[in-house]
Amino acid sequence: MNCPEPNRLQRESNAHQVLNDVFKLDRFRDGQEAIIRDVLSGHDTLAVMPTGSGKSLCYQLPGFMIPGLTLIISPLIALMKDQIDSLLARGIPAAGLNALQTLAQQHDIIDAVVHERIKFLYVAPERMKSSAFLSLMQRVKIGLLAVDEAHCISQWGHDFRPDYRRIGALRQSLGNPTTIALTATASTDVQRDIVEQLHFVDPHTHILGFDRKNLLYGAMICRTKNEKYEFILNFIRNRIQRSKSFSQPCDGCGIIYAATISQVEDIAQYLADHGLSVGAYHAKLQPRERSHIQELFMDDAFHCLVATTAFGMGVDKKDIRYVLHVSMSSSVEAYTQEAGRAGRDGKPATCIMLYSKVDAKIQSSFIDNAYPGIETYQMIFAAFAEASRSKLPKCGAMIDSTTFIEAAKSKHRAKLNTAFRQLLSQEIVVRAPAHDNIDPGTDPLIWNDPTPATTFKRLCREDGEQKKVAENRLSSLLKYIYSDRCRTKFVLDYFGSAEAKRVNNCHHCDICNAMSLRAQNGSEVGFPPEPLHFVLIKCMCAAFRAQKARLQATHRDLANMLTAHTEDPRYMALSTYGILSYFDPRELLIVFGKLVEAGILSRTPTNRALSLNDAYNSLLHAQSLDPFPTAIQSYMVLRFPKAVKSGNPWQNAST
Numbered sequence: 001m002n003c004p005e006p007n008r009l010q011r012e013s014n015a016h017q018v019l020n021d022v023f024k025l026d027r028f029r030d031g032q033e034a035i036i037r038d039v040l041s042g043h044d045t046l047a048v049m050p051t052g053s054g055k056s057l058c059y060q061l062p063g064f065m066i067p068g069l070t071l072i073i074s075p076l077i078a079l080m081k082d083q084i085d086s087l088l089a090r091g092i093p094a095a096g097l098n099a100l101q102t103l104a105q106q107h108d109i110i111d112a113v114v115h116e117r118i119k120f121l122y123v124a125p126e127r128m129k130s131s132a133f134l135s136l137m138q139r140v141k142i143g144l145l146a147v148d149e150a151h152c153i154s155q156w157g158h159d160f161r162p163d164y165r166r167i168g169a170l171r172q173s174l175g176n177p178t179t180i181a182l183t184a185t186a187s188t189d190v191q192r193d194i195v196e197q198l199h200f201v202d203p204h205t206h207i208l209g210f211d212r213k214n215l216l217y218g219a220m221i222c223r224t225k226n227e228k229y230e231f232i233l234n235f236i237r238n239r240i241q242r243s244k245s246f247s248q249p250c251d252g253c254g255i256i257y258a259a260t261i262s263q264v265e266d267i268a269q270y271l272a273d274h275g276l277s278v279g280a281y282h283a284k285l286q287p288r289e290r291s292h293i294q295e296l297f298m299d300d301a302f303h304c305l306v307a308t309t310a311f312g313m314g315v316d317k318k319d320i321r322y323v324l325h326v327s328m329s330s331s332v333e334a335y336t337q338e339a340g341r342a343g344r345d346g347k348p349a350t351c352i353m354l355y356s357k358v359d360a361k362i363q364s365s366f367i368d369n370a371y372p373g374i375e376t377y378q379m380i381f382a383a384f385a386e387a388s389r390s391k392l393p394k395c396g397a398m399i400d401s402t403t404f405i406e407a408a409k410s411k412h413r414a415k416l417n418t419a420f421r422q423l424l425s426q427e428i429v430v431r432a433p434a435h436d437n438i439d440p441g442t443d444p445l446i447w448n449d450p451t452p453a454t455t456f457k458r459l460c461r462e463d464g465e466q467k468k469v470a471e472n473r474l475s476s477l478l479k480y481i482y483s484d485r486c487r488t489k490f491v492l493d494y495f496g497s498a499e500a501k502r503v504n505n506c507h508h509c510d511i512c513n514a515m516s517l518r519a520q521n522g523s524e525v526g527f528p529p530e531p532l533h534f535v536l537i538k539c540m541c542a543a544f545r546a547q548k549a550r551l552q553a554t555h556r557d558l559a560n561m562l563t564a565h566t567e568d569p570r571y572m573a574l575s576t577y578g579i580l581s582y583f584d585p586r587e588l589l590i591v592f593g594k595l596v597e598a599g600i601l602s603r604t605p606t607n608r609a610l611s612l613n614d615a616y617n618s619l620l621h622a623q624s625l626d627p628f629p630t631a632i633q634s635y636m637v638l639r640f641p642k643a644v645k646s647g648n649p650w651q652n653a654s655t
Helices: 008-021 032-040 055-065 077-088 103-114 125-129 131-139 161-174 188-195 224-245 261-273 285-298 332-339 357-370 372-387 401-407 408-424 454-482 487-494 499-501 532-548 554-560 583-598 617-618 632-637
Strands: 043-047 069-073 094-097 122-124 144-149 179-183 204-207 216-222 253-257 278-281 302-309 320-325 347-354 398-400 428-432 445-446 517-519 523-524 600-604 610-612
Touching: 008 055, 032 043, 032 055, 032 161, 032 204, 032 632, 043 188, 055 069, 055 077, 055 179, 077 094, 077 122, 094 103, 103 131, 125 131, 131 161, 144 161, 161 188, 161 632, 179 188, 179 320, 179 454, 188 204, 216 454, 216 487, 224 261, 224 320, 261 278, 261 302, 278 285, 332 347, 332 454, 332 487, 347 617, 357 408, 357 454, 372 398, 372 408, 372 445, 372 454, 372 517, 398 401, 401 408, 408 428, 408 445, 454 487, 487 499, 499 610, 532 554, 532 583, 532 610, 532 617, 532 632, 554 583, 583 600
Parallel strands: 043 179, 043 204, 069 122, 069 144, 094 122, 144 179, 216 347, 253 302, 253 320, 278 302, 320 347
Antiparallel strands: 398 445, 428 445, 517 523, 600 610
C-alpha cells in the first residue's frame, strides 16, 4: 500500500480528515491534537499521558501522514502485537521484528521494509544491539521515530532498561528524524533525562490527563495484615450487595496489587475462602497459566484479580471499577500507572492504597537487592581476576556464574543475580558460545572489558546514584500517603503539570472530602474513620513510644508526629508516625492538653516534655470512652459529634 505523502502544511490541515477517514474517530481527545500538530510541524515532542489516554494515536496519525517509515520502539511483544493488529485492521501496513519469529519471517519483513511496503515497524530496544538492523535503518527513509514507554530511557525512571539508552545514538545515525517520546509516568527529572538522552533540540513537552475526575483516590494507614484483608473483603462484598439492592448485575471487576508472590497467593486464598471468585497472577506461573488467567479476567470471570505489579501492561480492559493496593508501590510513577488502569471507560472507579509500616521495609529490601553495591561488584571482579591469575580481570577470563552464585551466602545471591544481569546488559561480560563441553545447568561467562578498574568505579558510582534516586522516589510516595493536601494536586506537582496551578481541591480524593466523603454515586461516608477512644489511645501510645525512645517530646512534637507533619527521622522511625494523619495537628494539641488536664499525661516543668502517668495502663485496652474521665469524654463527643463507630471510612465508598 502506498500511503499519501502531502507537504507539511497540507498534513496539518488534513489531520482531522485522516482522523475521520482512516482512524474512524469523530474527534481528538484532550491534548491529542496539540501533540499531533507539533509532530507534524517537525518538532521533537515529549508526551506524558496516563494509561488509556490515547498515546498511540499521537504517533500513529502523524506517522501515517509523514513520508517514509515510522519506526516505533516498544518494550513488550504483546503491546506491539495489539498495535500492529489495530493498524492492519485499518488497512495500514504494519509489522514487528521480534525474537519469537523465524529467520524466514524476519527476512520477509525486512524485504517489505526495504521495498517500502511497510509503513509502521515495531521493534524492541534490544534490537539496537544488532549492527545488521542499524545498517537496514540507514538504507530506508525514516519519517518519524516513536519511543514508547520512554521513561525506560532514564536511569532515574521507575523501570530503567539499559538498552533504551542506545536509541539516542541510533537517532543520530539516522540524521535525527522527527521524534516523539511517550510515557505514562515521568517525573520532572526523568523528563529532563529523556530529552537529553534522545538529543532533542527545542523539545515541545505535553503533560496531560493526570486530573482524572472519575477516579476516587485515597490512602489508609493500617496496623495489621488482617486489617487490610478485612477491608478488602468488606469493600468487595459491599459492592456486590449494593448491586443486588438495586437489582442490577455487579458491573466490571477490580485489581488488587500486592508486592510479593506470597502476598498474592495469601490474599487470593483469603478472599476465596470467604466465597469470592478470585484469580491470582504472578511471575512463577507458567506462561500458559498466566495467559489463561488474563483471558478469564478480561471475560469478567472473577470478582477481582490479585496480582503483582507486573500485571497490567498491555491489558486494555475498560471497566475496571477499582484498584486496591494491599501494599505500597515503589514510587508515585508506578502507583499512578497501576491505579490509572481503573475507570478507563470514563465511569467512576475507586483507587485506594492500604499502607502499613512493613510495606516500606519490603520496598526498601527491593531497592537494596536491585542495586548490588560495591561489595557485590568486588566479589565478581575478584572471581574474574582469580580466573585471570592477575590483580584485575582480563579479557577472556571465564567463570561459571551459576556455581558462583550457589556458593555465595544467601544474603548475597539476589544482589549477585542483579549484578550479573547488569554486566551482561552492558556487555562487560558475555556468555560463552555453546559447545559440547559446557555442562547443563551452568552459565559460563567471559570477561569482555579491557578497562576493568575504570569500569568498576563507574558501576559503583552509577549504582549508588540510582539507589539514591529509588530511595527518594519511595520517600515521595510515603509523602503522598501521609499527605494532608489534595492528592490530585500532589501528583500534578510531582509530574510538573501545568494543571497543578488551577487545582487546589479536586473534590475526588479522601483529603479533599475529609469530613464527608461523597462517592461518585451519591452515597456518603462519615469521618473520622475510627471510634473516638481509639484516637485517645493512639495519642497515649505516641507518648509512650517517644518516652521509650528518650525523645523528650512536647505535645507539639507528638501532634506533628501523629499527623506526619514532621520529617525528623527520630519521629518518622516510630511505629505511631502518621497513624492520625487525617487530623490537623492543631486539633491534636487540644486533645493532648485535655489528656494532661485529665491526669493521664504530665508535663515536665523544664522542657514541657510529656510523660505518661499510671492511669495510662488502665486505659490502654479501653473498648469505649466510658473508662476515660468525664471531662475528656465530654470534649471528644462535643468536638466530634459526627464521629463514626466503624473504623472503616471507605466502607460504602465502592463505586
